[in-house]
Amino acid sequence: MKRIIDLVFSSIGLIILLPFFIILGLMIVMDSRGGVFYKQVRVGRAGKDFKLFKFRSMRVNADKGSLITVGGRDSRITRMGYFIRKYKLDELPQLLNVFLGHMSLVGPRPEVRRYVDMYSEEQLKVLFVKPGITDYASIEYSNENEILGKAIDPEKVYVTEIMPAKLKLNLKYIDEQGMMTDFKIILKTIKKIVSH
Numbered sequence: 001m002k003r004i005i006d007l008v009f010s011s012i013g014l015i016i017l018l019p020f021f022i023i024l025g026l027m028i029v030m031d032s033r034g035g036v037f038y039k040q041v042r043v044g045r046a047g048k049d050f051k052l053f054k055f056r057s058m059r060v061n062a063d064k065g066s067l068i069t070v071g072g073r074d075s076r077i078t079r080m081g082y083f084i085r086k087y088k089l090d091e092l093p094q095l096l097n098v099f100l101g102h103m104s105l106v107g108p109r110p111e112v113r114r115y116v117d118m119y120s121e122e123q124l125k126v127l128f129v130k131p132g133i134t135d136y137a138s139i140e141y142s143n144e145n146e147i148l149g150k151a152i153d154p155e156k157v158y159v160t161e162i163m164p165a166k167l168k169l170n171l172k173y174i175d176e177q178g179m180m181t182d183f184k185i186i187l188k189t190i191k192k193i194v195s196h
Contacts, residue, residue, distance in 0.1 A: 001179070006105055010098035017092060024055060024089065031080035034060040037093060042110035045130045050102040052110060053093035057081030074149070085145070088193055094133045106182040107132025108170035115163060126170040134189040135173050137166035142192050 025036040038056040040063070041049050058076045077085065084090045097103040103110065110131035119126075141147075144162060148154040173181070 002104060002182075003101070005179075006098050009105060010095045013095045014099060017095070021092070024084070028056055028078075028080050028084075032059060032078040038090075041113065042131070043113055043116045043127065044102055044110055045127060047116075047127050049113065050097070050110075052102075053096050055084055055090045055093055057085050057090045074145075088142075091133060098133065102131075104130040104132045106134055106173075106185050108135050108173060109138055109166070111163075115159070118159065118163075119167070122171070123164075123167045125174060126167060129174055129177065134185060136169040136185065139185070139188050139192050140169060141166060 028036050034056055036056060038054045038058070039051045040054070042052040044050045057078060058081055059078060081090070094103060098105055107130050108126040116124075116127075141162060147162065148157060151157040173185075
């Protein structure tokens with residue numbers, strides 16, 4: 001049932017948002033050198049890698065260094081990138097990941113392999129379900145880049161504080177998962193975006 005809902009809503013979303021995607025894409029390529037989309041390998045259900053789609057918000061090859069972005073003082077982020085990140089517009093192409101079956105609308109946010117390799121046996125349970133565009137952790141840590149921007153050692157803060165807290169929320173989602181939980185998370189996500 002969840003797959004049917006994901007397929008229906010991702011299809012509708014992609015069709016409705018297509019004109020907006022084109023306008024946003026033009027603004028991205030006019031703002032800085034590089035393509036419209038950014039593809040990054042993430043870890044999905046059962047530990048399988050997949051390519052996650054985002055609108056490009058950073059300069060070309062900016063991810064060759066740190067995987068952590070630190071809000072307002074990260075010079076790798078483009079002018080347009082700051083705007084689309086603020087309103088989470090860079091995440092919209094993940095509707096394509098949902099349509100293709102890599103992701104669900106709601107589920108634990110997929111992580112890069114480097115950090116998944118640090119998970120404990122308990123934390124690895126987040127890979128039992130399909131990753132999603134939004135979840136409890138996305139709502140709770142919507143200001144993650146700002147938190148990291150204030151940290152002396154962003155990487156350490158992410159690994160020792162933020163990542164474990166997010167994984168705890170991911171496990172909470174797995175315990176509570178169901179259509180009503182998903183609906184509640186989607187409403188909370190919309191409210192969070194609008195409040196920005």
